[in-house]
Amino acid sequence: MEDQFVNVVIAVCVLLFAAKLMAELFVRLKLPIVLGELIAGMIVGPFAVGALFTINGDSVVRLGSEIKILGEIGAIVILFMAGL
Template sequence: MITGHLIVTLILILTVAWFMGRVFARFGLPVVLGELLAGLIMGPPLLGIVNASEPIELMAEFGIFFLMFHAGLEMDPKEAVEHI
């Protein structure tokens, strides 16, 4: 069940991640670094603004899965083998 607190938390996470991504893009850095930094800052390791509830943890797991999937799509297997 989605509660009001969960919706507010999701809006906060998405807004700050989007903003940090734009700031990093403005400086010519990868957007994903800004988004990851936003999660690190808001999460339990630093400020603890967002507490890890079960739905948030589930979405984080999906996010990590899709990030790794996207990285795999961008990778050239021949180039990866050359660096082993």
């Protein structure tokens, strides 16, 4: 249980760091920050890095149910902020 919590915290920290890094890059390129954060999520998530790098046929990046729930909450917050 405790090991699973540590894995979730590490995954969230990596995602937040990547999102902040891409947001700063997009500010310098004078593009919307949200776009940079979304692209960072796609790059770090299981669809790019996870699809390219596997260990024994298993993806390096795994989305647990906790991360999926946090992602859905994040999507809802973005929709509310956009006024939808």
